[in-house]
Amino acid sequence: MRSRTPLYAARKLASRTVLNLVVLGVCVAWMVPTVGLLVSSFRPKELIAVSGWWEAFSGPLRFTLENYVNVLSRANMGLGFLNSLVIAIPGTLIPMCIAGYAAYAFAWMEFRGKEWAYLAVIAMIAVPIQLTLIPVLRLFNGLGLTGSFLAVWLAHAAYGLPFSIYLLRNFMSQLPRSMLESAFIDGASHPTVFFRLVLPTSMPALASLGIFQFMWVWNDLLVALIYLGGTPDVAPMTVTMANMVNSYGGGWEYLTAAAFVSMALPLVVFFALQKYFVRGVLAGSVKE
């Protein structure tokens, strides 16, 4: 082993400093875009257009909430926020409930064809939803569902299912066998075991899945764009924002504030429940 000479210590200190600076540099580079937008969203319209956001702190400070007031009242973003909630909450809850049953059946029931059914579900995880858009859109058109919340709930529920079943089954199949068996010996039925035993002990997996699915639905553009048909009355924020980009182009006082309104909830969820979110991400791609 190397001896601890002063030269060695100095080199170690130097490499520590370089390491910290590199990590800091990447982190700053990663945060600048978001910070720049946040600062700009509080600047008055006439300043955003003529000077960079970094100049907001040199000279007299001029900040305003006007952009947020405008965007929420006039640009449909208030309604969009509400619509996003109305879409995302059932769009998260419905697939979780349904996937829970399937995951339980795959984990704790024995039946012929189980292996094949499960593999079919696994295969669907990778299917790009683009493959389903046209037939599903025609189906919704035929049923008169296009443009309704029910259509996007069903679509999000179905698209979220393969991953949800996969994640929950993995978790449920690792629950202790003895715990379930003693319940069955005591005469408990499947619904009792599922609701009283399996669901409560699966809470960590359900939390990860819930956050994951919520973020996915909240941030979705394509499903909403296609099945809601672009009517502002039902459009979630992502669609409203995409329309704003097309119509205002460089109207930064609107766009910056709108982007932040849409990011607020995911960011709160992320920072409050980071542990579960990261766990959900990990569960999705780590080997069984």
Place this chain on the structure above:
Amino acid sequence: MRLISLLLAVVAVPALLAAYVHLVEKVAGGKRGRGPGRRPGSTRAPSVAKPWLWLAPSLTLLAVFLAYPIVNTLVLSLRNADSSAWAGLSNYAHVFTDSKMLTVLRNNAAWLIFFTAGTLGFGLLMALLSERVRWEPVAKAAIFVPMAISFVAAGIIWRFMFEFRPAGEAQIGTINAALSALSPGFEPRAFLFDPSTNNAALIAVGIWMWTGFAMVILSAGLKAIPTELIEAARIDGADELQVFGRIILPLAMPTIAVVATTLMVNVLKIFDIVYVMTNGALGTEVIANRMYKELFNYRNFGRASAIAMILLVAVAPVMVMNIKRSREGRKARAQ
């Protein structure tokens, strides 16, 4: 109205589903006290219908919204624009010869290569380096935050970063301002409109968003490498680069492969970034955006379906791999 339907969905759907399994138990349940049939030596025959009834809600949704549409898309891709007559393989011929489509395919290839390489590279770099600083959680959160926001918001953020003003005027876009400040001779550029830079600019946004994902998974993979191995190599006189190349990298390979496949599957479907930032103008279109245009602007269902089928062919190997992995995992557990 909106809130009533929300409440109805949140309360009624779970309630109905709960009632459903209880009903299943009553009708198909038979005697109480049937354990999981897997129990070795169990002589009781488990009910045949019950497991399928537990699966029924899922399988119905999957059949209606995934399985049937895939088959239907295949059929539609062989029919003409309004699906009124068979068109043979003419849609596919168009997809692989039309000059616009060739640009699309080339762009997707560029996304596939540069997005995957860039995201993996930055993700691996940050996974390796952030473990060695004391403020690791903060550093990781900073990189991971873009994962939490929508592609649409990210598109707006980066349109603002790339904002361009003619030379001489004050640049309000961070990139043009920074480059002008760093090198005095720099001519401000409209990165999103210049055909030589626009695809690279879009891919950069994708990398910015997904690096956190790669970092988190790679970091978990690296933490699973036994530290004794690394320490032993260091004691034997290996320098950091050798430790990385000979020990860390080979042991992290399975994790890297998983991350790479996930990234590739996701980048094939990329839509939102392009839709918001350039809407496919000036040679930036990708498969999903082209399909959207064929569908809504030209109402050509045949071509749109053929374009979608490219995606299925592209992800098919991944589907097979997922299945294989799942079977191997089960076998390993069963032993």
